[in-house]
Amino acid sequence: MTLSPIPGLRLTGLASCAGCAAKMGIGTLHDVLAPLRGIFDENANENLLVGLDGADDAAVYLVAPGVAVIQTLDFFPPVVDDAYTYGAIAAANAMSDVYAMGGEVKLALNITAWPEDLDPAILGEVLRGGAAKVAEAGGVIAGGHTIFDVEPKYGLSVTGIIDPAHIMQKSGALPGDVLLLTKRIGTGVLLTAQKESRAGCETGYNAAIESMLQLNRRGSELAREHGAHAMTDITGYALMGHSSEVAIRSGVRLVIDAASVPLLPDAQRFAAEGATTGGGGRNKAQLAERVQISGDLDPSLVEMLFDPQTSGPLFIAVPADRAEALRSAIAREMGGCWAIGHAEAGEPMVVVR
Incomplete structure (x- = not known):
């Protein structure tokens, strides 16, 4: 674990909300997504196994017999002051949706927003922490996108794979479980x-x-x-x-x-x-x-x-x-x-x- 390059800097002091507490409320999000349901007919695409209508942890798309791709993304403001640890936690959090669907992590892309006046060396530590956690999961970082923003944010777009016969979902719980x-x-x-x-x-x-x-x-x-x-x-x-x-x-x-x-x-x-x-x-x-x-x-x-x-x-x-x-x-x-x-x-x- 490597400390942020600027002594005394508190990354959490730059964030209005910590981690997943920054998520939009569940009811508000439902309302925001409502117009999209009138644009896409998920039933018309037989390869889309899990999409918006399912409101599950990730999307799942069939790409070949017995092989489906899991796609998800997650990012948030700093949860800790140590840059490396922040990156690692954000990566673990983003990959968790693949695991919640029962899948295996394969590929990830960095998603980064960074203040223009904040030392980019700190961002380097964030990215290093994220990469190390993806490597621990058996995946690879293959690229990403970075923009300027007043508040630091970091996360991943994650691609996983799964046998479509073994997808885990929020549906399926039975009485007695x-x-x-x-x-x-x-x-x-x-x-x-x-x-x-x-x-x-x-x-x-x-x-x-x-x-x-x-x-x-x-x-x-x-x-x-x-x-x-x-x-x-x-x-x-x-x-x-x-x-x-x-x-x-x-x-x-x-x-x-x-x-x-x-x-x-x-x-x-x-x-x-x-x-x-x-x-x-x-x-x-x-x-x-x-x-x-x-x-x-x-x-x-x-x-x-x-x-x-x-x-x-x-x-x-x-x-x-x-x-x-x-x-x-x-x-x-x-x-x-x-x-x-x-x-x-x-x-x-x-x-x-």
Whole structure:
């Protein structure tokens, strides 16, 4: 890990929002995309296997018998002050959508916006961090595009491949499935605590960095091997937003045990102290009709359920008779995996108890 070339520079101080907390609200995005649905008839293109109508984690296009391309992109402002680490986290986050679809990363292009008066050597470190993470994933950086902007932004356009018979989607969860989460949540709160220089946040912040740097590659591979029914990753729309998409797309009710949701160290404490994000507030406001939360829950725990995650966990629905084998396999290879609830017949929504 290499520190930013300018001593004392805080990249996060140049960002209005940290990481995936910068995402447009889920309801607003739905409205913005509505006109596109009148331009393209996805049913007219038999090779487009997953597109806008599916509202999934990435697009999937059939290019040959047994071979489909996965295409996605993601970018955001700095989440940490170290340039190399920022690049690596942004790359891990962008590639996660390929893993959420069950695919293999092959190719990536840099997407960069950079202030004209900010040392380009810092950008070089960002790009180096991103390239190292793509190499770790077994992919290659093959180009990119860079523009000037008042705020730094970095991410990737990622191309993956998959056998079309093995695509993982948000649809597919069935009553009786067990719900698994492959990482602890709380990155949004902890990044905010660090940005605000709150005392005592170092332990949680360092744990958040370690979590964000971890690829979802092995979790995805193991989910496929164990016959998971549905999968997505938890990012800017938080556990509640992304799990509700699984509920709606699958036509099932998801029941989540709040006490079983794994949290990063000190995240709930800082949420209680007010270190929350604008993205979390938008999530709560726009997900009210999709989520039912017990009134007995601690408000700070509720904040965690709506906290935007950067390079967050996989959320997996797996048959009950395979759940423990998958959970333990992922825990061995990724350092943790938690059963947090189940799917049942009922109105498509998320119920938290």
